[in-house]
Amino acid sequence: MTPTATELRARLREILGADGLLTTDADCAPYLTDHRQLYQGVALGVALPRTVAQVSQLLSSCNAQRVGVVPQGGNTSYCGGATPDESASQLLVSLQRLNRIRSIDPANYSLVAEAGCILARLQQAADEADRLLPLTLGSQGSCQIGGNLSTNAGGTSVLRYGMARDLVLGLEVVLADGRMLDSLTALRKDNTGYDIKSLFLGAEGTLGIITAASLKLFPKVRDVATAFVAIADVRAAVTLLARLREASSDRVSSFELIPRVAVELTTRHIAQVTDPLDRAHDWYVLCELSSSRAADGLEELMSTALSAALADGLVRDAAVARNERERAALWKLRESIPEAQRKEGASLKHDVAVPVAALADFLARATPWVDAHVPEARLVAYGHVGDGNLHFNISPLAGADTARFLAQAPAVRRAIHDLVREFGGSFSAEHGIGRLKVDELERYANPVELDLMRAVKRAFDPHGIMNPGKVLRA
Ligand SMILES: Cc1cc2nc3c(=O)[nH]c(=O)nc-3n(C[C@H](O)[C@H](O)[C@H](O)COP(=O)(O)OP(=O)(O)OC[C@H]3O[C@@H](n4cnc5c(N)ncnc54)[C@H](O)[C@@H]3O)c2cc1C
Numbered sequence: 001m002t003p004t005a006t007e008l009r010a011r012l013r014e015i016l017g018a019d020g021l022l023t024t025d026a027d028c029a030p031y032l033t034d035h036r037q038l039y040q041g042v043a044l045g046v047a048l049p050r051t052v053a054q055v056s057q058l059l060s061s062c063n064a065q066r067v068g069v070v071p072q073g074g075n076t077s078y079c080g081g082a083t084p085d086e087s088a089s090q091l092l093v094s095l096q097r098l099n100r101i102r103s104i105d106p107a108n109y110s111l112v113a114e115a116g117c118i119l120a121r122l123q124q125a126a127d128e129a130d131r132l133l134p135l136t137l138g139s140q141g142s143c144q145i146g147g148n149l150s151t152n153a154g155g156t157s158v159l160r161y162g163m164a165r166d167l168v169l170g171l172e173v174v175l176a177d178g179r180m181l182d183s184l185t186a187l188r189k190d191n192t193g194y195d196i197k198s199l200f201l202g203a204e205g206t207l208g209i210i211t212a213a214s215l216k217l218f219p220k221v222r223d224v225a226t227a228f229v230a231i232a233d234v235r236a237a238v239t240l241l242a243r244l245r246e247a248s249s250d251r252v253s254s255f256e257l258i259p260r261v262a263v264e265l266t267t268r269h270i271a272q273v274t275d276p277l278d279r280a281h282d283w284y285v286l287c288e289l290s291s292s293r294a295a296d297g298l299e300e301l302m303s304t305a306l307s308a309a310l311a312d313g314l315v316r317d318a319a320v321a322r323n324e325r326e327r328a329a330l331w332k333l334r335e336s337i338p339e340a341q342r343k344e345g346a347s348l349k350h351d352v353a354v355p356v357a358a359l360a361d362f363l364a365r366a367t368p369w370v371d372a373h374v375p376e377a378r379l380v381a382y383g384h385v386g387d388g389n390l391h392f393n394i395s396p397l398a399g400a401d402t403a404r405f406l407a408q409a410p411a412v413r414r415a416i417h418d419l420v421r422e423f424g425g426s427f428s429a430e431h432g433i434g435r436l437k438v439d440e441l442e443r444y445a446n447p448v449e450l451d452l453m454r455a456v457k458r459a460f461d462p463h464g465i466m467n468p469g470k471v472l473r474a
């Protein structure tokens with residue numbers, strides 16, 4: 001270890017206390033591999049601050065010594081953004097101990113929480129205050145609100161409530177030089193110059209550390225109707241979505257596309273997941289209507305809309321959940337798809353978005369491409385179809401040579417992302433850039449936008465200590 005590193009560790013122990021800095025291999029190990037196990041980092045140490053003042057002091061020390069800092073929330077992100085590099089020279093800062101809910105204001109429909117709060121705990125707290133925090137992800141039991149905001153997470157409620165950034169009223173952030181930006185307002189209107197806080201949303205820890213957020217809440221859901229619907233094809237899904245939005249006064253809160261193969265994978269690998277319908281169909285949607293009014297008649301509305309769609313040939317069959325247990329079972333099927341795919345083996349993952357109306361045409365071009373160029377694999381394309389977002393994943397067939405299959409990743413990625421660009425889409429709809437997609441950003445970003453991103457990075461972090469090599473090349 002260099003003398004500088006020894007000095008820095010001593011200084012960090014002064015700031016954080018003896019138990020606030022982990023340095024042994026065994027203690028650090030749980031923080032150093034990303035969720036998908038694509039990267040294995042080596043760190044100078046793992047800092048566990050308990051207060052905003054500690055975050056400020058540690059960043060000020062790291063900035064003075066030009067030491068790279070990697071913020072980490074729940075470590076559930078998919079692009080390696082929360083994992084340090086292999087140099088042993090970066091400090092990982094876990095926000096897990098900065099986890100107080102500072103206040104809930106039901107009258108203002110808002111709450112203030114520290115970055116390390118687990119998302120599910122905030123949902124629960126909002127619920128207990130008779131309010132709804134709508135951000136909903138499969139990882140909500142372990143991801144943290146600071147990570148959600150730093151990745152601008154999406155999830156299954158975006159259609160109705162927007163991405164994570166749409167839920168933010170204010171932020172508290174510690175900048176690279178240790179200064180605190182207190183923008184923790186609960187205001188809904190504040191047009192006072194540039195919206196600086198918005199730059200931290202989706203910045204993946206490259207501009208500063210979010211320490212707390214003021215978030216919007218909504219009326220609690222008191223009536224819900226959930227259906228698992230076999231559809232004629234993907235085009236029918238888009239038509240059905242438009243019809244349901246109109247018929248329900250825009251109360252569609254989720255609309256998720258599920259291919260047959262995902263039903264097969266989840267029923268095979270995940271305990272207690274069963275096929276909700278008697279016969280197999282190529283495509284399904286899981287759709288949900290919700291209302292803050294109790295007994296709002298949503299189930300009847302859903303059944304009527306689905307019957308009409310059945311008569312028109314858009315829908316082939318449907319199961320409407322009759323109680324909370326059946327609803328939970330339908331959602332378990334949807335939420336277990338990533339886990340079932342992981343159990344099935346390696347896969348090539350793409351998180352793409354195209355305009356909703358172009359989804360069917362995009363799949364009509366992309367599917368035969370996969371069949372022709374990756375014959376030893378099959379496509380598992382599912383996701384938030386109401387947002388035009390597909391998790392376009394490719395899994396090898398049983399018996400395929402995994403190494404040969406994975407070696408095709410760059411060529412497959414290039415072809416899929418080029419096609420997405422043709423459709424005016426995004427190569428990263430909700431998972432961000434991290435370390436994995438830095439090259440993609442350089443290839444596909446508008447050059448003017450990329451210049452502005454670099455200028456923002458220099459302005460906020462002139463010494464490049466914040467999460468080096470993530471989003472932008474170091
Ligand atoms: C089963 C499963 C389902 C998922 N479903 C979805 C989904 O539907 N939609 C979706 O968008 N994502 C989804 N994800 C991905 C992931 O859960 C989200 O990206 C989530 O927002 C990451 O939060 P985290 O706390 O785990 O962040 P981490 O992985 O710890 O960090 C993510 C990034 O944010 C930075 N960061 C973390 N905390 C802070 C902070 N306080 N200040 C500054 N920077 C910080 C890190 O440096 C890193 O760059 C899913 C993941 C899993 C495993």
